[in-house]
Amino acid sequence: VQGGYISSRVDERSSETTVEMSADLTSVDILDYTLTHHINFEAEIRFPEDPGIVQVETFGISLNAEGTCFYGMQIEAVMDKIKDKISLDHLSRILVDVQQDSSKIVDAVVSQRQRDLLNLIYAGDAENRNKINLIIANEMNPHLTAEEYMDKGEFENELKQIIGDTKAAYDISDKDTLIFGAHGLLVCGPHARKHEPLLCAYMQFITLDIFLQNYFSRMWMLKEDMETTDEVIDSTSSNPNALNIARDRMLALSKEIISLEEILDYVMEALQIMEVPLEPQEQSGRSLYERLEIMSMKSQLIRRSDDMKKIVEGSKKFLTVLQRKISIVSDSRLLQLNEKLDQSAKSLNTMNMTNQETANSIQVFRIIFAGMISFDVLDRLTGEWTVIDTTWMVGFVDTLIKSNTLVWFFISMIIWVLTAASLEKITHVMNWRSRGVSFLKIQVNRPMRHDKLLLFLEAKSKTTELRDFKRKKNVVKVTYEEEDLQEWGATTTISLEYDEQNNYLLAVSIEYNRRRAKKDHVLDAKQLKDKVMHDLDYQCVFGEETDVKPPIAMEQHTIVKKEGK
Numbered sequence: 184v185q186g187g188y189i190s191s192r193v194d195e196r197s198s199e200t201t202v203e204m205s206a207d208l209t210s211v212d213i214l215d216y217t218l219t220h221h222i223n224f225e226a227e228i229r230f231p232e233d234p235g236i237v238q239v240e241t242f243g244i245s246l247n248a249e250g251t252c253f254y255g256m257q258i259e260a261v262m263d264k265i266k267d268k269i270s271l272d273h274l275s276r277i278l279v280d281v282q283q284d285s286s287k288i289v290d291a292v293v294s295q296r297q298r299d300l301l302n303l304i305y306a307g308d309a310e311n312r313n314k315i316n317l318i319i320a321n322e323m324n325p326h327l328t329a330e331e332y333m334d335k336g337e338f339e340n341e342l343k344q345i346i347g348d349t350k351a352a353y354d355i356s357d358k359d360t361l362i363f364g365a366h367g368l369l370v371c372g373p374h375a376r377k378h379e380p381l382l383c384a385y386m387q388f389i390t391l392d393i394f395l396q397n398y399f400s401r402m403w404m405l406k407e408d409m410e411t412t413d414e415v416i417d418s419t420s421s422n423p424n425a426l427n428i429a430r431d432r433m434l435a436l437s438k439e440i441i442s443l444e445e446i447l448d449y450v451m452e453a454l455q456i457m458e459v460p461l462e463p464q465e466q467s468g469r470s471l472y473e474r475l476e477i478m479s480m481k482s483q484l485i486r487r488s489d490d491m492k493k494i495v496e497g498s499k500k501f502l503t504v505l506q507r508k509i510s511i512v513s514d515s516r517l518l519q520l521n522e523k524l525d526q527s528a529k530s531l532n533t534m535n536m537t538n539q540e541t542a543n544s545i546q547v548f549r550i551i552f553a554g555m556i557s558f559d560v561l562d563r564l565t566g567e568w569t570v571i572d573t574t575w576m577v578g579f580v581d582t583l584i585k586s587n588t589l590v591w592f593f594i595s596m597i598i599w600v601l602t603a604a605s606l607e608k609i610t611h612v613m614n615w616r617s618r619g620v621s622f623l624k625i626q627v628n629r630p631m632r633h634d635k636l637l638l639f640l641e642a643k644s645k646t647t648e649l650r651d652f653k654r655k656k657n658v659v660k661v662t663y664e665e666e667d668l669q670e671w672g673a674t675t676t677i678s679l680e681y682d683e684q685n686n687y688l689l690a691v692s693i694e695y696n697r698r699r700a701k702k703d704h705v706l707d708a709k710q711l712k713d714k715v716m717h718d719l720d721y722q723c724v725f726g727e728e729t730d731v732k733p734p735i736a737m738e739q740h741t742i743v744k745k746e747g748k
Contacts, residue, residue, distance in 0.1 A: 316367030619698030672700030
């Protein structure tokens with residue numbers, strides 16, 4: 184352990200050869216220490232002051248394993264007063280300055296984790312954290328009894344400047360007086376210094392009591408934050424950003440509860456380490472021991488820390504409820520999204536069927552239109568010639584058509600009905616065949632040989648190729664058609680999705696129209712899957728199991744089948 188000049192500022196240019204000394208440095212001299220129990224050092228304050236102010240300020244600081252931090256200072260002189268007759272007004276100003284400077288000193292020597300925990304308890308204002316003042320004086324002028332100091336007038340108001348609101352005052356001997364305040368205690372008398380070890384033991388417990396009060400306040404702030412988060416979760420129906428805000432708040436709350444639980448464990452450990460001193464033998468010491476009630480205070484702190492433990496456990500359970508609530512909201516949103524996707528898929532399927540039927544109708548019209556054009560061309564070549572002008576047709580025409588009224592009209596109507604029925608039947612058959620499509624998706628996730636896959640695809644008639652470049656993978660989706668009717672029964676569209684960068688075959692998609700295939704060549708879903716996998720395996724597309732470790736079990740193949748009516 185070494186001393187030196189210490190500052191809480193971080194050197195942001197530590198690798199450079201220049202050194203710039205910060206003005207707010209603290210000179211630290213190590214006095215004594217043990218590796219696991221305590222360290223005592225002396226710190227000389229070298230913080231810059233306002234012009235015209237000369238301040239020589241040296242602290243004696245003791246840091247103990249249970250977390251107690253003592254700052255010790257002996258007042259030598261204030262303004263023109265040397266040692267004696269120091270005004271309480273001046274002393275109160277010194278105490279304010281000491282409160283601030285002592286925080287800066289400790290912040291310069293403790294770790295960042297310890298500073299973070301302090302800022303958590305004191306809500307970011309750890310530099311101004313409250314401390315307990317122990318003032319020991321040889322004499323107080325005027326020298327009065329304890330009851331006379333508590334006059335609720337001039338004397339008591341003067342004392343409030345240094346120890347806060349006065350609570351009680353006791354005469355522990357004929358010449359020694361003990362006064363309790365909200366922010367500290369004052370012990371004055373010629374024998375006051377003899378009781379310093381007992382007073383320091385009391386300070387250990389009273390400062391821990393103050394810390395637990397701040398801890399309790401921080402738990403209430405945490406409770407309010409969780410209630411606010413609960414309200415944010417409830418507003419997800421009206422606020423589209425509420426779920427993301429709630430998740431961010433939950434992350435912060437989880438970190439705070441973890442840190443608060445850690446701090447409470449330190450407090451309970453400190454209560455086990457801190458010991459209550461034995462009762463002194465002299466009368467004044469016994470009187471002081473009785474007034475301080477250290478044993479009772481330790482028992483109260485243990486009970487309060489147990490209560491804090493219960494509060495923390497309750498907060499953790501409330502946090503778990505909030506996490507479940509967020510999960511429920513997320514699942515609800517996912518369910519709504521799936522329902523919308525399902526509705527969209529149904530709409531797309533309906534539109535696809537309608538488009539296919541329209542395409543079939545257009546195809547029939549194209550055939551009819553081609554026939555009409557062909558017949559018109561023939562009429563242009565032959566002029567007005569018809570079969571009615573032939574000799575072999577004259578008898579039929581004169582007998583059946585010209586001699587009988589409306590016979591040709593009904594013949595025309597019958598031919599029209601037969602033609603329309605035939606076209607309707609043809610269109611219905613085409614639409615029926617177009618709706619017999621099976622969609623299969625096989626999740627593969629197996630290592631592959633890229634060169635073998637390229638050779639396999641070169642022999643296929645590729646229709647589309649899509650590439651998706653991501654951070655650590657390059658996903659390629661290649662679609663090709665199998666047109667061998669003897670082997671497949673019908674034209675089959677197959678899509679291979681693979682990771683080109685990491686050499687993984689991710690998925691295989693198959694689109695197969697079973698109604699266009701001959702009955703003795705129709706393939707079902709399992710046969711299609713086995714056939715595609717067999718072709719890939721036959722071409723040695725798959726790599727060895729030891730080549731690359733697959734992200735998902737390779738034996739699992741998920742088949743999704745979707746058929747039209």
